[in-house]
Amino acid sequence: MRKINTFWNWFQDNNKTIKNGINETPKNQKNITFWMNKNLGYYCKEIDFIIIFPNKNTDKTELIITANGNPDYFGQVINLVDKAPLLRKWKFTAFIQPTERINEIINGLDEPYILKEISLKASDTKFLSLDYDEKTDKYDIIVFLKNYNLYCDTKTLKQAIFIILQNSIAENSLFQNINFVQLAQMPNNNEELIHLYDFQSYIDTFNSYILKNKSVK
Template sequence: MRVINTFWNWFQDNNQTIQNLINENPKNQKHISFWINKNLSYYCKEIDFIIVFPKIGNTKSELIITANGNPEYFNQVIDLVDNAPQLKSWKFTAFIQPTERIDKIIDGLDEPYIFHEITLKASELKFSPLLFDKETKKLDIIVYLKNHKIHCNTKTWKQAVFIILQDLLGEKSLYQNINFVQLAQMPNNIEELIGLYELQLYIDNLNNNLFRI
């Protein structure tokens, strides 16, 4: 608890500087980010932070504390955020949350994710279930992508799909519900495939025994 308070005391003392980070030059941004990470590491070296700056004036900045999907550090994330101070200009969030852009994804109006030579849109990705383990309540899936055969960097593909899944499900739900992800080329016939943006709904229905594999 003492280490938690030490971090938040430091954050409160520097919160205005941190909130202005987006307006700083790259050198100062790097310096400020270094000290946020340094002070966070005194509490736990395995967790990270993301700052979301407001797009509309007079709204709060958001500090997201993430365990990078590692369940061993979920409790550290929760404990830290549970003890966050009340600051008028800040919102503190445990874990990366599901995207709020789901309507745009459904309509195909979502912005693409760009990873090196790979460009992906969540709205264009499909999935099919492989196996649902009733004991762990975790699902194995195949994610289908366009032009998957063209690229040979499987690691980059998997990292890209993981980031998109994390945005769609949220950090905690991704760990709790997904066990294994296999990538495959999008087939010509996609009638039986499910839009990836429907994955959380599919999981909820499985857990409610409405769907059976």
């Protein structure tokens, strides 16, 4: 609790500088980011932030706290944002929320996610549910990639998959709904597989089926 208060006290003291960062020189922006990272790291080194500056639809600057899809640190994200101060010109959000560019993804017009040596498109990934645990309401899924044999199973690759997932559903929904992710090469015959961007729809449909069967019993 003390570390949370320490971060927010620092943020309140510096929120105007951070908010005005968009108008600063690249050198000053880098300095602002450095101190933001450093102070957030005092609380938890495994979580990150994204700042979204105001546009024509809002006058608030948004600070998104993210665990980068790692469920081990979802609790730290939630606890931090729950204790965020009330600042008139700021909006504080826990986790990356689903992208609004879903139509681009469906039509295959999405830009690839590039992480280090890996380049992946959300529209090129599909999944299949392996198992559903009724006790936890979580799924084990297998995600199929076109070039999995090229990449093999790396930490960066799994991180890329989680980023694609959290841009299709809310980041915290990963923690609530996914227990295990296995990666594999996309088979030649993949018509029966489900696009990864349809994962939320799959969950909603399956949950409705479960509730319906429970009510019948």
